[in-house]
């Protein structure tokens with residue numbers, strides 16, 4: 064494949080790195096805090112070519128003794144940049160259907176209506192790049208892709224890598240196979256051009272990826288369409304992405320080659336520049352600041368930006384703040400599980416192609432990863448997998464939803480299923496994970512960061528619930544279904560209250576949305592919609608029967624009789640007592 068091989072050259076995507084990725088212009092404008100949300104500036108389009116913009120900026124700096132006022136900078140931005148988002152047009156997916164068949168699986172009329180509304184939201188989240196992006200990419204921070212995309216929503220107006228896994232599954236359940244395939248083909252074209260898939264569809268994400276789920280997307284597409292040829296044709300790209308991750312993220316731990324999240328760029332996150340410079344004030348030297356920036360961006364690569372999951376303080380615990388980020392020194396359960404899954408799926412696709420040698424090669428890679436996951440990450444005492452702290456050479460015995468990720472991808476010996484099921488269920492019991500009315504929180508630690516307590520996120524809820532279902536033991540299956548139904552009901556309550564699907568929810572409050580972190584809670588929202596559509600499709604009949612301890616049927620009949628206000632009170636009580 065003629066792809067560039069590593070992230071070191073990727074600041075050349077679109078040829079405008081000095082505007083959007085690093086340099087004096089970016090620093091000066093972002094530090095002036097011209098916009099409430101730092102992401103706004105780096106999403107704006109250039110009016111002049113990058114070279115001319117840089118030249119004129121230099122003239123401005125010289126003329127102002129290198130200390131331009133806020134007003135000077137505001138004028139410069141107004142003169143040289145167009146508002147954000149002008150490169151994207153609203154796009155109604157051409158394969159969108161008013162009544163996809165998943166709706167037939169839902170018996171309850173209110174839930175069916177909700178399913179219909181979620182299906183409508185795909186039209187709000189569809190985006191197509193205008194032709195000028197392809198002609199003049201250097202004027203934009205958006206990474207050109209051939210096909211339209213479904214975005215997460217809110218401030219996230221471009222594609223995001225791992226979000227797209229759940230979006231694509233939702234699209235497939237909504238019978239929008241063309242849109243789903245188009246998004247997968249976009250990612251494949253990005254791997255061919257850039258060598259890996261950046262965190263999101265902007266050049267400023269040039270040094271980091273996100274949890275590697277492209278191969279999982281292809282698997283989902285093939286499961287829905289039986290189009291084996293699609294997987295076979297994708298193999299070269301999928302192998303390339305797998306090798307990219309392994310080659311650029313490897314660490315040696317206890318004699319095993321495992322992976323960590325690791326960014327390869329320099330400087331603060333362009334889209335949160337000022338925020339990063341401020342937290343870096345806690346560090347004295349340029350080297351220590353640069354290390355801090357790396358930890359922040361590596362945490363962003365994990366998708367969990369930010370969380371106590373990545374804190375290691377001087378005592379070796381997770382108590383701390385962003386200054387304690389040590390992402391690169393923590394071997395994560397999810398990343399290694401995903402890599403195992405990628406290797407297994409690549410082997411499976413090679414088997415479909417009849418290529419036994421390649422199948423064996425990737426089976427071996429999977430087994431090597433599995434051995435590492437077992438030896439380093441499985442913790443017999445805890446009865447679960449735990450992230451591993453390489454600084455203090457010890458497991459991190461803190462609940463994070465990703466501790467259960469191996470269940471999702473079956474990264475364990477299947478002959479151990481009964482034992483693992485019993486251990487994991489008692490781990491769940493010990494951590495009281497079934498006591499939260501709004502879903503399983505991402506962690507049990509309250510830091511104010513958005514990937515900490517009490518926030519609960521659709522993708523992690525999905526991994527936990529589907530992971531338990533995979534175990535296929537009666538107790539695990541029962542809990543899986545109970546949590547899936549609870550999640551659907553809680554999201555429904557949030558939706559009936561405010562007519563929004565949220566980016567994150569609140570484990571402590573049935574129907575409550577999440578908060579915290581460096582930006583306000585966003586609505587839309589791609590992955591939340593995808594997970595609900597899948598579970599409405601899978602559990603739509605049980606939901607109307609009120610199984611799993613209280614049903615949406617109860618909520619529905621009350622809606623028609625006593626109205627929304629009373630339902631709010633009843634559902635809140637029900638959330639605590641029944642669900």
Ligand SMILES: OC[C@H]1O[C@H](O[C@H]2O[C@H](CO)[C@@H](O)[C@H](O)[C@H]2O)[C@H](O)[C@@H](O)[C@@H]1O
Pocket residue numbers: 102215219223224225226262263332334335363364366367368369
């Ligand atoms: O601008 C701050 C951060 O925003 C993104 O992260 C969050 O939203 C993403 C899109 O839904 C999601 O993939 C991620 O898990 C969220 O934490 C962005 O991905 C970060 O890189 C960025 O720093």
